[in-house]
Amino acid sequence: MSHLLLAADSVKLDSGNTAWMLTSAALVLLMTPGLAFFYGGMVRSKSVLNMLMMNFICIAVVGVLWVIYGFSLAFGNPHLGGLIGGSHQLFGLGNPDVLGGFWSSAGVPILVFAMFQLMFAIITPALISGAVADRTKFWGWTLFVALWLTVVYLPVANWVFGTGWILNKLNAEDFAGGTAVHTNAGAAGLALAIVLGKRVGWRKDPMKPHNVPFVLLGASLLWFGWYGFNAGSEGAADNIAGLAFTTTTVATCAGVLGWLLVEQLRDGKPTTVGAASGAVAGLVAITPACAFVSPLGAIAIGLIAGALCAMAVGLKYRFGFDDSLDVVGVHLVGGVTGTVLIGFFGFDHGYATPGGLQRGLFYGGGLDLLEKQVVAAVSVMLYSFILTFVIGTALKRLGVFRVSEEAEVSGIDEAEHAETAYSFSTVLSGGLSGQASGAGAGASPTTREKVDA
Amino acid sequence: MSHLLLAADSVKLDSGNTAWMLTSAALVLLMTPGLAFFYGGMVRSKSVLNMLMMNFICIAVVGVLWVIYGFSLAFGNPHLGGLIGGSHQLFGLGNPDVLGGFWSSAGVPILVFAMFQLMFAIITPALISGAVADRTKFWGWTLFVALWLTVVYLPVANWVFGTGWILNKLNAEDFAGGTAVHTNAGAAGLALAIVLGKRVGWRKDPMKPHNVPFVLLGASLLWFGWYGFNAGSEGAADNIAGLAFTTTTVATCAGVLGWLLVEQLRDGKPTTVGAASGAVAGLVAITPACAFVSPLGAIAIGLIAGALCAMAVGLKYRFGFDDSLDVVGVHLVGGVTGTVLIGFFGFDHGYATPGGLQRGLFYGGGLDLLEKQVVAAVSVMLYSFILTFVIGTALKRLGVFRVSEEAEVSGIDEAEHAETAYSFSTVLSGGLSGQASGAGAGASPTTREKVDA
Amino acid sequence: MSHLLLAADSVKLDSGNTAWMLTSAALVLLMTPGLAFFYGGMVRSKSVLNMLMMNFICIAVVGVLWVIYGFSLAFGNPHLGGLIGGSHQLFGLGNPDVLGGFWSSAGVPILVFAMFQLMFAIITPALISGAVADRTKFWGWTLFVALWLTVVYLPVANWVFGTGWILNKLNAEDFAGGTAVHTNAGAAGLALAIVLGKRVGWRKDPMKPHNVPFVLLGASLLWFGWYGFNAGSEGAADNIAGLAFTTTTVATCAGVLGWLLVEQLRDGKPTTVGAASGAVAGLVAITPACAFVSPLGAIAIGLIAGALCAMAVGLKYRFGFDDSLDVVGVHLVGGVTGTVLIGFFGFDHGYATPGGLQRGLFYGGGLDLLEKQVVAAVSVMLYSFILTFVIGTALKRLGVFRVSEEAEVSGIDEAEHAETAYSFSTVLSGGLSGQASGAGAGASPTTREKVDA
Amino acid sequence: MKLVTAVIKPFKLDDVKAALEVLGIQGLTVSEVQGFGRQRGHTEVYRGAEYTVDLVPKVRIDVLVDDFDADKVVDAVVEAARTGKIGDGKVWVTGVDTLVRVRTGERDADAV
Amino acid sequence: MKLVTAVIKPFKLDDVKAALEVLGIQGLTVSEVQGFGRQRGHTEVYRGAEYTVDLVPKVRIDVLVDDFDADKVVDAVVEAARTGKIGDGKVWVTGVDTLVRVRTGERDADAV
Amino acid sequence: MKLVTAVIKPFKLDDVKAALEVLGIQGLTVSEVQGFGRQRGHTEVYRGAEYTVDLVPKVRIDVLVDDFDADKVVDAVVEAARTGKIGDGKVWVTGVDTLVRVRTGERDADAV
Ligand SMILES: Nc1ncnc2c1ncn2[C@@H]1O[C@H](COP(=O)(O)OP(=O)(O)O)[C@@H](O)[C@H]1O
Ligand SMILES: Nc1ncnc2c1ncn2[C@@H]1O[C@H](COP(=O)(O)OP(=O)(O)O)[C@@H](O)[C@H]1O
């Protein structure tokens, strides 16, 4: 296992690098709730809980599977010439050598690295949920997440982050997951949106965001957590982490400006949802590039991505697929953009970086790097789209994937979770409103039965 | 002071461990606002502010008392054979030796450790607030927090984390506070719920959560901050911290699954409040065990705790005490479960751990450890329940603890804080609604008087 | 550049200090969204999005300008005898020496320090937004932020944090920005409130907070992030950082108590908005003092600041300027209070601190330090007020700064951003409400046009 | 046909519904309203600024009934909604020319 | 003058508005209400405690019309709002003594 | 008895209340409604998709008055609510058969 140094080996713990990776892992975990609110604020109030749950359940399911076999398949020894990984002592993560071992020479314990990478495995399927908002059966989605993690994410993560071919053979550059995370999730979102079909009333009924402050809250938590995602991907607290932190920051700033400018020119007004979306577009695009471009290069990448994504979110109307929250427009377009732009802006900051440091077209590197980047992006996109389409179609055939039209109209929160997101009414909260008068009589007995059961 | 090494001593600062402990302290601070939203979303909209305030005031009151005498009593030299601590140079935390000293050989400054531990002292009383939602006088609660901290928390913290008998004599294992924090708060919640009595209309009127997204937001912040709580309890950024981070993660994931499965089987639908509650149940249960069990053991503990707590939240209906937000069902049950399960799942990861590393029943350790765990849990539970009952009864007798029925019906936010949580109405926000017409005439003069005063 | 050690120099990377500074930078970034919600919850629901946007855009604009020239002007070599800084190799932050260099002997990479300081440059203008809520044109505000950063913030930051006169000649003490950030923003807020004038209906119409939980959420995120702000200002993870963390915590706790006590005595009830405001007042006041006073001194400073600010928020009614969210009452008053109180409570903890360690009046230091503090505070206040007044007046003359009365009455969110913050109505979310019936017919075609464009 | 309209205290809604069910009333329509009258509102304070809120939350109930049921319904509502304290509200009756049940097109008495 | 009031299913509002525009109706007033009747509500569960919500969201439409328009309007609304399923709601007509347009002071027919 | 109903611009509510108090009107009931008419709504844009919002927030006021007070009240409301701009709203009067004060059971004139 190239990077995994077991207890035996003579690497010493580096408490500083470990402190940063522990922090980064926690930061990246927070991104998924952040995403949940970013998405949740954009749906209608009758389906916000389901959207939150689609994201939250990713943490629960992926977390358990990752410990059992996920980490091993993604970061274990290479098999089939870098198509998949796997090492027996990594299953269950309880092996003493693993508990005492370190990831790479940076002196970070294997478990810390495993948890950091887990958070990537969690948010990737979570990103997909935006494409199928308001209409997906909860347990069907849960099953999808487990299957997709195993069949799509683990191999791709192995190619890009682990012992697989993209990182080690093709030698393409993806510092924090522009391909494995965003291109991957974006392509999967496209496939699922097509498989599941449009929402009832799409393009006829208004489906505007029910809580825009939540959209910005989510975007803010995403931004905050993304520092762990990008700067943490260095695996150490050093100058490269500082560079990644810097490029991540300015690219995101530029992404906001790029998106708002397009809105100003096209729609006449800069919007809050646009600012939040532009930030995410910038973050997505800089993710693969954050340690390979200069701060000024990052500004360019952010501006381009922000503007491109702002234009791309309209594509679904032209092609007629209901990618409800623009997973394609933001993550697929943004992820591919960032991955490919490394081929132009890749520069040499003068430090060793895993995978060596190649120059892009604008820095005299010619087309060499650009080609690799395109190959990496396209391979991941196709692999993800095709397999997701297959899995999705299978689940839909089984009838466990899409809710009934009634459920959709009356609200998926009520249908799938037996809950209402908000009860603000003073009357309601007065505690005696008709809204639940039945409960007046009913609550206690029903409750008693329920809980005696 | 076993662990406290003053300036004199020859321990060098470890910037990495210190970085992690500074981060952990900040993370644990965030847990209390997280708890405030977790709880606040579950009450009715007419009492959300009071719930937020009950939690927020814990930070203010405990923070001040901790610096003055709290830390000294909890972590000072042992007195009365480990029943209480106390060291004069720790009062006020301004002593040069203390400012320059370190906590343990890990090279973490005493003040950093003191702040980390302060956050535990803050959230423990805050947890209790859920048991007495919607009906407690604000200043009475504030007084209760100060008394409870002094009489209940400080001694118990000394027993479990400091120089006291549970850690140093009984040798029971509680890595991050399953007894001192959760069993302690849970037992106190039970006592207060009984002392304060039921809310007006309990089991007759609907009292459903007014803002479920807030419940999930709070749970997410709790989860995020809990990494500081558990992995930070190692006091260093090392492999054990990595193990604690890992077990905390998977146990929480399993807790979500455990709770949702019970709901699916019992109620027919998995709910958002259930997912959030399951996460907290898992976090609570793994807290004492996080460095003493394997990742797979953690999955088992999380599943068991999630399912058990999901069933336990019904007990209040059977026994008829209004533990409004299930502090007993989640924290007492979850805390005891986790503490006791160490007796079964305790394993030997092969590193030194404060308190030595003992094996549980399933790992050939026999009943020895199990006994200690039970003794620790029961002692804390009884001590907390009895003293809380006494303090609570005294305050109630004084008439400073429970609001009037009118206040409860019209809403405690209005009665205790002269505020309304939300004013969404376009009419209202139109700024000229009758809702405050009085202010039209009244605002400026009243205000002037007010502020001239 | 006194502190900036370029690659050439022989300082080694300290991964622990770097980990803490990376974490601190991320924490301080989060403060601006925190501030956005703290402010956003206090405005009416028809202008919450504009308030969030005024804050969010500060991140985007300042982030880009900082990388291009901001950091260089603030932390470059001194010019004009400490009135402004500037070093060519710092422009763009892409110079290899800069990428490989370190800030100070603490072994923290320059870029990490640059990002940490960027976050200060972002939140300072963001603080001003509260003074001109509900009535400022979005693009006009954006332009103001760019100008103000360049003409006001960068020089002042250079004086206080960089190579300028306040830190290096006057030798006044401001550990984390009581002058450069809070006094600066407060004075600017006063100037802008006067320049822009009162909101339509001020003191006649009710303008109460539309979402108090958001106010507390924002205050909590601010508090959390402030640990990076204050303890991070040490530039290392050491005992001084521990002291700063401690004083920050207790001063904030005391600030909450101070504010609530004033409310109890003056208004008869302690409020949630008051608790949140008291926390911010405490944080503001301890910011300059956090490493120069003892924990007990911090309690005194917090109490004084909390009480003073609680009384100061009324001044606007007496003097008749519409400082909508009390930037003056909290940040100017709190910032000056904290800066000046160092002159009384300054103590000697026995460690070297940048700027040397001077004693205040109460610690036998006489009036010497007090004088310096007053000079520093007054200089920054005057400079900021005057220049802001000029910039603001210019923009207002150009007609790009204040929205029309219609826009203000119907709601600035609608007028400036073409959005509505909330759509809770089941009818609305039913997706077929008249509220957007036009969209039924209109959405798709309009949309198509839009996106084909 | 008659339309009986009542403006009552929110927490009395359940009692009124119960009372109407006793009379065999099958349906009704409820809406949230705010009342101004003898009953005083409350005061709120934000950063020292006082707001007098003089509107009180009330619930409005509209019930369509047969002419001869009107009085019974009025009496039942009045009785069920009474607390005896200021702010109990009003009940009034207006005449209805025609009533139609949308689903079936049935009219008047059959439409209730 | 007559006042035509309709309580219908929320998602039918657009159709009703369209139907009225066909009749040349210039304006109407809409409010959110909750209905109780044959149509059943739903059940919610929080931590195992069940809540029966028996009120159903409806939309209320008030349209002021000329006497002779009343029947046309009623028929148009009934037709547009019908789904044939339980819960379609009611439409009723009440007499209006006088109607004034605030802006102009115009009365009755001219005020519509 | 008469029921005077007004649909007006929200920010005119205070003026109307003031005008009614001058006439010695003790109480009224307010509700939030949305109006459709000559006054145009506004447009919102989310990620490039436009939404035309054609309903305008209005406030509805219901005042129960003695027959002989009705005209005075109508005039007072019309006057107080007028801005002269499109969207000022409507005021209308309907007859009330009986009115009861819940608290006391008083009827008609005594119940106002
Ligand atoms: N003249 C009126 N017209 C319409 N509604 C009224 C009138 N007077 C009172 N109300 C309604 O009745 C409610 C209770 O009236 P109030 O005067 O407060 O108490 P009471 O009816 O017991 O005398 C008010 O809140 C208001 O909603
Ligand atoms: N007697 C009534 N008075 C006032 N509103 C009624 C009455 N009966 C029904 N409604 C309204 O009509 C709606 C539909 O009535 P319901 O009985 O559920 O179905 P349907 O009208 O198709 O028989 C109810 O939700 C309620 O709002």
Ligand SMILES: Nc1ncnc2c1ncn2[C@@H]1O[C@H](COP(=O)(O)OP(=O)(O)O)[C@@H](O)[C@H]1O
């Ligand atoms: N025929 C009607 N029936 C009921 N309400 C109406 C009618 N026409 C208008 N309204 C109400 O009056 C409000 C103002 O009407 P509008 O035509 O916009 O302006 P104006 O009344 O000044 O001509 C509308 O928003 C609506 O609430």
